[in-house]
Amino acid sequence: MKLFAGLVTDSEIEASEIKVMVLLRSRILWKIYAVFVVVIVIAAVIVSVVVSGVIEKRTLGDVRRALDVRTQMLSRLSRPILESGRMADGDELVKALGKDTRTRFTVITVAGLVLADSDKDPHSMNNHLLRPEIQESIYHDFGITTRYSDTLKTRMMYLARSVRVQDKLLGYVRAALPLTLINQRISDSRKMIIFGIAIITLLTLILGFFLARHFIKPLLQLTGMAEAMAAGDFSISLKSNRRDEIGRLVQAFNLMAVKSRARIEIINTDRSKLNAILTGMREGVIAVDRNDLVIHINQAAAAMLQIDAAASIGKRVWEITRLRELCSILNDASQQGCEIKRSMNISYGISGRVIEMHAVPLSSGDDELQAGAMVVLFDISELRRLETVRRDFVSNASHELKTPITAIRALVETMIDDSAQMSESIRLSFLNKIAKQALRLSAIVVDLMALSRFESQSEPLILNEMVDLGTVVSDSVKGLAPLAEGKGITLEFGDFAAEVEILSDAEFIAQAITNVLDNAVKYTSAGGRVTVSLRQLANEIVIEVKDTGIGIAPQDRERIFERFYRVDKARSRELGGTGLGLAIVRHIVLAHHGRIEVDSQPGRGTTFRIIFPLEKQKS
Amino acid sequence: MPKHLQNELQQLKKEILQIAAMVEAATDKALVALTDRKPELAQEVIDNDYLINDTEVRIEEECLKIMALYQPVAADLRFVITVLKVNNDLERVGDLAVNIAERALYLGRRERLPFAVDLPGMITDVKVMLAGSLDALTNRDPTLARRIIAMDDLVDDANYNLYKVIQREMFKDPLILKRALHLLSSSRHLERIADLATNICEDVVYMVEGEVIRHQPEIFMDKE
Numbered sequence: 001m002k003l004f005a006g007l008v009t010d011s012e013i014e015a016s017e018i019k020v021m022v023l024l025r026s027r028i029l030w031k032i033y034a035v036f037v038v039v040i041v042i043a044a045v046i047v048s049v050v051v052s053g054v055i056e057k058r059t060l061g062d063v064r065r066a067l068d069v070r071t072q073m074l075s076r077l078s079r080p081i082l083e084s085g086r087m088a089d090g091d092e093l094v095k096a097l098g099k100d101t102r103t104r105f106t107v108i109t110v111a112g113l114v115l116a117d118s119d120k121d122p123h124s125m126n127n128h129l130l131r132p133e134i135q136e137s138i139y140h141d142f143g144i145t146t147r148y149s150d151t152l153k154t155r156m157m158y159l160a161r162s163v164r165v166q167d168k169l170l171g172y173v174r175a176a177l178p179l180t181l182i183n184q185r186i187s188d189s190r191k192m193i194i195f196g197i198a199i200i201t202l203l204t205l206i207l208g209f210f211l212a213r214h215f216i217k218p219l220l221q222l223t224g225m226a227e228a229m230a231a232g233d234f235s236i237s238l239k240s241n242r243r244d245e246i247g248r249l250v251q252a253f254n255l256m257a258v259k260s261r262a263r264i265e266i267i268n269t270d271r272s273k274l275n276a277i278l279t280g281m282r283e284g285v286i287a288v289d290r291n292d293l294v295i296h297i298n299q300a301a302a303a304m305l306q307i308d309a310a311a312s313i314g315k316r317v318w319e320i321t322r323l324r325e326l327c328s329i330l331n332d333a334s335q336q337g338c339e340i341k342r343s344m345n346i347s348y349g350i351s352g353r354v355i356e357m358h359a360v361p362l363s364s365g366d367d368e369l370q371a372g373a374m375v376v377l378f379d380i381s382e383l384r385r386l387e388t389v390r391r392d393f394v395s396n397a398s399h400e401l402k403t404p405i406t407a408i409r410a411l412v413e414t415m416i417d418d419s420a421q422m423s424e425s426i427r428l429s430f431l432n433k434i435a436k437q438a439l440r441l442s443a444i445v446v447d448l449m450a451l452s453r454f455e456s457q458s459e460p461l462i463l464n465e466m467v468d469l470g471t472v473v474s475d476s477v478k479g480l481a482p483l484a485e486g487k488g489i490t491l492e493f494g495d496f497a498a499e500v501e502i503l504s505d506a507e508f509i510a511q512a513i514t515n516v517l518d519n520a521v522k523y524t525s526a527g528g529r530v531t532v533s534l535r536q537l538a539n540e541i542v543i544e545v546k547d548t549g550i551g552i553a554p555q556d557r558e559r560i561f562e563r564f565y566r567v568d569k570a571r572s573r574e575l576g577g578t579g580l581g582l583a584i585v586r587h588i589v590l591a592h593h594g595r596i597e598v599d600s601q602p603g604r605g606t607t608f609r610i611i612f613p614l615e616k617q618k619s
Numbered sequence: 620m621p622k623h624l625q626n627e628l629q630q631l632k633k634e635i636l637q638i639a640a641m642v643e644a645a646t647d648k649a650l651v652a653l654t655d656r657k658p659e660l661a662q663e664v665i666d667n668d669y670l671i672n673d674t675e676v677r678i679e680e681e682c683l684k685i686m687a688l689y690q691p692v693a694a695d696l697r698f699v700i701t702v703l704k705v706n707n708d709l710e711r712v713g714d715l716a717v718n719i720a721e722r723a724l725y726l727g728r729r730e731r732l733p734f735a736v737d738l739p740g741m742i743t744d745v746k747v748m749l750a751g752s753l754d755a756l757t758n759r760d761p762t763l764a765r766r767i768i769a770m771d772d773l774v775d776d777a778n779y780n781l782y783k784v785i786q787r788e789m790f791k792d793p794l795i796l797k798r799a800l801h802l803l804s805s806s807r808h809l810e811r812i813a814d815l816a817t818n819i820c821e822d823v824v825y826m827v828e829g830e831v832i833r834h835q836p837e838i839f840m841d842k843e
Contacts, residue, residue: 318633319757322640322750352651554739555655603735 029212036204044197051193052186059182064144067159070103070175075163078107081115082163082171091116104176108134110169133160134172155179218246222253234261284377287362288330292316304355304377333359334373353381389562396564400444400579404437447580451563454587467509469500473534473543476514480521488526494533500541502612504592512588515581516545516608524549543610551602561586624689628698631681635702638674639753642709645716646749646812650742652723653805661727664720671713678706701826705756708815715808722805732798734788741777744770745809752816755823764820774813781806
């Protein structure tokens with residue numbers, strides 16, 4: 001095997017050394033060998049049959065000619081013997097001739113009596129007249145037979161010739177040669193043929209090996225390349241400078257690899273582009289095929305439905321979400337084959353979300369059957385919320401402003417109508433009421449103006465003085481103490497850090513704290529308790545106002561900072577609020593880069609925490 | 620033949636998840652109607668209950684058909700049996716949603732009760748349990764199912780606390796009696812929904828593991 005491997009000089013395919021063992025296992029090699037063997041065997045049989053036929057024919061001709069010459073010579077020599085008719089006369093001569101020429105000679109009389117024989121004693125021989133060659137020579141001058149000689153125990157060719165002197169038959173002479181020569185020649189030639197075939201076979205096997213190697217090597221390399229391509233590796237390129245079909249196949253493969261790689265790169269780029277676009281979208285996108293299996297779902301959609309995007313692909317859409325609206329819009333879109341627009345409400349936890357869905361059927365080009373559907377989800381909860389806030393604000397503002405105006409109008413109209421008989425005391429009480437409503441009106445307008453000032457970006461709050469929060473908080477508490485006392489509420493201090501200063505505006509910060517405290521006192525019933533704390537933490541200042549009031553329901557917590565939003569409208573107005581207090585607080589706190597936290601348990605009480613960061617203050 | 624069975628089971632799964640979605644939506648609506656005082660939403664739940672009932676009947680017939688035609692075994696049989704039981708439980712949850720909607724209808728048209736109770740907290744827990752049990756059913760997730768089962772005590776406690784608060788308030792002011800009783804029964808219904816969610820979870824564990832974990836809370840706790 002090493003020998004063959006060493007003989008490999010095929011330099012055109014160097015990519016991978018092919019082992020001889022691999023080649024020996026190759027089916028192509030054995031097919032080539034099988035064909036060679038069949039061809040060689042048939043050729044050998046034909047050649048040997050033809051050759052032995054020719055050799056036999058030639059050898060028989062040679063023997064016949066030799067016998068012919070010998071009998072003609074013997075017929076001359078045997079004339080005196082035949083004329084004498086005595087056995088002893090010629091027997092010695094014939095025996096000497098036979099010995100010299102390695103031929104059997106026999107001299108026979110007309111009657112068939114053997115007068116002399118080169119190999120045997122003529123006395124012991126029987127009558128030869130009925131021998132076929134003798135019979136034939138009677139009529140045709142000579143006769144030939146090939147037969148088995150009982151005397152010499154071998155196959156012989158006999159040639160008999162009649163001896164005539166002037167048409168008078170004297171007797172016969174016969175010469176015979178053994179045919180062993182023929183067999184020998186045939187077997188010699190067979191040996192030659194077998195030897196030749198053996199050499200040819202060896203040569204063809206070697207030739208076949210190289211021939212197979214020549215074809216198998218590129219085939220194996222192509223197979224390896226195709227397998228690599230199937231596994232996704234398109235970087236392999238085969239070298240070949242052959243000009244035959246295999247060379248063209250290799251070139252076609254190389255071309256295919258290059259084109260496939262280019263095409264796959266295009267597809268990959270397209271896909272990553274598409275993925276980037278879909279992932280970057282704020283709108284949710286879900287695509288399903290015709291069996292409701294999810295083909296694609298982007299991050300936004302997964303976040304909206306609160307599911308895992310990666311785990312959802314390949315599942316049925318009704319397995320990943322129980323939102324029937326979503327399943328049915330996809331189903332309807334693919335069934336009806338037209339765009340559908342719907343909205344749905346999702347209630348996860350407490351805050352409901354409103355999602356607008358836009359579904360379109362997907363069609364796979366020429367296919368008549370719909371290939372599924374795709375839905376785009378828009379989260380319009382924020383939009384809806386802002387819309388509600390705006391609408392509420394307009395209606396609330398007009399309502400809030402209208403109430404005192406209506407009251408003033410009614411009072412004034414009454415006073416005008418009844419000016420004649422109205423007593424002084426009633427007039428005074430009316431005027432007091434008018435004054436009170438006017439104050440309320442102005443309070444609302446002042447609050448609205450303050451708010452609009454905070455909200456307009458052109459005039460931000462200017463925080464340019466260091467304010468001692470302790471003083472501000474105690475002042476606010478002092479200001480509200482009469483009101484609390486009147487309602488029977490305990491207004492007290494909790495933890496109270498001294499000398500806490502922040503960069504602020506004294507008026508604004510006082511307003512914010514007063515507003516929060518005012519709310520706490522308002523919504524706490526008699527016997528309740530309002531605790532005010534001021535704490536300085538590592539990097540925060542916390543003002544905490546804790547009451548034991550009615551509390552705020554979870555769904556209202558977000559909205560209490562909206563303008564004019566009231567949890568319980570009747571009660572709030574009765575308590576004299578403008579509905580703008582917390583909105584103002586929020587704006588002031590945001591201007592300080594702070595935040596407000598609300599903890600509340602309905603029925604138990606509420607804790608407001610205003611938190612100012614210290615770092616922002618220092619910088 | 621097995622191919623047909625698989626198709627039927629797939630269809631059955633789709634339908635059970637469909638009724639689950641309907642029941643969950645009805646429950647959510649009824650609870651929103653109760654907390655946000657929206658009688659029209661409550662009316663919607665009551666009016667649409669027949670859809671849930673029809674679906675329940677259809678699913679039951681489907682289960683019986685599958686059992687008669689295909690004689691499923693092992694996991695397939697457990698699935699069909701589970702669907703049959705869960706189907707029943709879900710329909711009951713649907714009925715409870717209707718009951719809650721009726722309470723919401725009554726309460727929403729009357730004055731607010733003068734005291735506040737922590738109903739939202741209980742509602743959140745019940746919603747999480749119901750959603751969790753249905754997720755466990757969808758994803759064949761016995762771990763989640765076991766976690767949900769453990770939550771049942773929370774809801775039971777919340778129900779008991781509510782009961783005490785309402786009782787106290789009723790002593791104070793007999794005028795609120797009717798409204799308070801309606802609120803009380805809403806709380807009872809919620810607690811029942813949590814129980815049914817627990818049942819569904821137990822059925823899910825049975826479906827996946829073939830193990831019956833009902834009536835043996837101690838063993839279950841040990842496992843946790």
